[in-house]
Structures are given as C-alpha cells and as structure tokens.
Amino acid sequence: MIEGVSEKKLIKHVDDRGYLMELxxxxxxxxxxxxxxxxxxSYPGVIKAFHYHRHQDDIWFFPSGNAQVVLFDLREASTTHKETNVFFMGEENPVLLLIPKGVAHGYRVLGNQPAMIVYFTTSSYRREAPDEYxxxxDDPLIGFDWTTKHR
Incomplete structure (x- = not known):
C-alpha cells in the first residue's frame, strides 16, 4: 500500500429502523x-480524475453507489513513489480511505446507479488560492487503464 495511505473498515450498527455508521x-x-x-x-460511468493537493489530506467515503478509486504516489521522497493503488469502495465495501497530500486521486462510478462521495479535508477550500492541481x-505519467476487465 502507498506510504501514508490508511483504510478504516467501517461497522454498521443495524436495527429495525435502519443503521448507524460512524464515519x-x-x-x-x-x-x-x-x-x-x-x-x-456522479452518474454511472463518470470518471473524475486526477487531482492532488500539496497541503491537505483527504478522507473519502462512498455511502451510495460504488466506485473504483485510483491513487498514484507523486511524492518523490516516498518509498512508494510512482506506485498505483486501486480500491473498490461504496455500498458493497464501506470503508474510509485516507489520501495523503502529494498522492494523486480519482475515481470511476461503477454499475448502473449514481455514486455519492462524502469527503473530509484537513483544510477548507479557498477559491482565491485553491490547493488543487x-x-x-488518461495522463501517460500515471498510465492507468480505466476499462473493466471481463473474464
């Protein structure tokens, strides 16, 4: 796994009213x-990729729908520099994903339903000086093939 990336397995507390899940x-x-x-x-099939931050960390969670999340380590001092990780997240796999600053990230919506992402950042967005690059x-530096492989 890319250095500094963390994954937290989430627990659903279910009863006859629905469920509660601390994110x-x-x-x-x-x-x-x-x-x-x-x-x-985002609608089915949409790809939102790639961007990265120099100063903020992100935490991603997909409460509805499903997504293929792709990370690429841009940090030259990292032991996982230029490494790619792929995570399948959403209703079928409820996890939180920590994306450290300097790691490019993006996702593709899987299936026939829209996907909703809830994300948390260590800094608020500043329109006058956005920390978003x-x-x-389809950048050749990352070289990721977004097509789904069928067996």
Whole structure:
C-alpha cells in the first residue's frame, strides 16, 4: 500500500429502523486536523480524475453507489513513489480511505446507479488560492487503464 495511505473498515450498527455508521472520529488518528466536509454525486460511468493537493489530506467515503478509486504516489521522497493503488469502495465495501497530500486521486462510478462521495479535508477550500492541481484522467505519467476487465 502507498506510504501514508490508511483504510478504516467501517461497522454498521443495524436495527429495525435502519443503521448507524460512524464515519470519522477525532480519536481515529487519521487527520492531523479537520478542515471541511463535502458531498458530491456522479452518474454511472463518470470518471473524475486526477487531482492532488500539496497541503491537505483527504478522507473519502462512498455511502451510495460504488466506485473504483485510483491513487498514484507523486511524492518523490516516498518509498512508494510512482506506485498505483486501486480500491473498490461504496455500498458493497464501506470503508474510509485516507489520501495523503502529494498522492494523486480519482475515481470511476461503477454499475448502473449514481455514486455519492462524502469527503473530509484537513483544510477548507479557498477559491482565491485553491490547493488543487489537476492531471488528466488518461495522463501517460500515471498510465492507468480505466476499462473493466471481463473474464
């Protein structure tokens, strides 16, 4: 796994009314500090990739739908520099994923339903000086093949 990336298995507490699931607690030790929580919905087949941050860490969670999440380590001093990780996240696999600063990240919505992502960052978004740097979804540096392989 890419150095600095953490995955937290989530626990659903279910009863006859539905379920409760704690996503992120201040005592989980995942974020140095908490900056912002956001939510976004994407339609089936949409690819949102890639971007990275120089100063903030992200935590991603997909409460509905399913997604293929791809990470690429851009950090030259990392022991996992230029390594790629793929995670399948969503309703079928409820996990939190910590994405450290300097790791490019993106996702593709899987299946026939939209996917919703809830994400938390260590800094709030600043429109006048955004800490967000884009890389094309098909950039040859990353070289990721987004097609689904059938057996």
């Amino acid at each position: 992120l607690r201040d005592d989980d030790g995942l974020l140095e500090r908490f900056g912002q929580a956001s939510v976004s919905m 884009r890389i094309a979804w």
